[in-house]
Amino acid sequence: VPPQDVISRDNVPVKVDAMILFRVIDPEKAVIQVEDAREATSQLAQTTLRSVLGQHELDEMLSEREKLNHDIQIILDQHTDAWGIKVSNVEIKQxxxxxxxxxxxxxxxxxxxxxxxxxxxAEGELQASEKLMQAAQTLMQQPQSIQLRYLQTLVEVAGDRTTTIAFPLPMDLLEPLLGRPRKGSDDKPPAA
Known part of the structure; x- marks a missing residue:
């Protein structure tokens, strides 16, 4: 069968190359019922190919070739039976x-x-923000964890010895060294 121009159901123009195998099973019918059995079968194959493939979308033409081959073969075989011809195989090649x-x-x-x-x-960002929210809630519930995180960050920053780093030190860490009582402490300053 010569290559056929087909427009798929989703309006995609394609060129389809197919092959049809047939044999004459009743020579008398092949001579009497049709003028040129080979040409008639070829013409019928061309129109059937365009008709059947035009009812399908491009994706189906590419993914369901076996089914389309079978459907075309059945249609051709039914029509050529009266001519004494048996269509044994249809193959959409390309x-x-x-x-x-x-x-x-x-x-x-x-x-x-x-x-x-x-x-x-976006899903990854959502998961990351949910984890950050959980971490923030944990830190808010346990203030000691904020101090631990602060110390961990200091250790990480101190690992790079090529840079001078100035960092703030929370005053509540220095109060015991300065001899000042911590806020909320019941200790009274010594009387003079």
């Missing part, structure tokens, strides 16, 4: 797209990949 259509499909696929990546990034 479905070609126009170059412009290939580029358009590639752009669409890229846009879909970017959309999915954005969704995944």
């Amino acid at each position: 479905v070609d797209l126009d170059d412009n259509m290939v580029r358009a499909i590639a752009r669409q696929a890229e846009a879909e990949r970017q959309r999915r990546a954005k969704v995944i990034n």
Whole structure:
């Protein structure tokens, strides 16, 4: 069968190359019922191919070839039976797209990949913010954990010996060294 121009159900123009295997099972019918059995079978195959594939979307043409081959074979075999011809196999060899259509499909696929990546990034941001919120709540419930985190940060910063670092020291850590009572303490200053 010569390559056929087909417009799919989703309006995508394609060129379809197919092969049909048939044999004459009743020579008398093949001569009497039809003028040229080979040409008639070829013409019927072309129109059937365009008709059947035109009812399907491009994705189906590409992914369901076996089913389409079978459907076309059944239709052809039913019509050629009266001519003494048995269609034994139909094979869609190739479905070609126009170059412009290939580029358009590639752009669409890229846009879909970017959309999915954005969704995944957004979900990751949501999970990270939830974890930060949990950490903040834990720190608020246990003030000692803030001091531990502060000391841990100092250790990390002190690991880089090439830089001079000035950091604030909480005054409540220095109060015992200065001899001042801590706020909220019942200790009274010594009487003079």
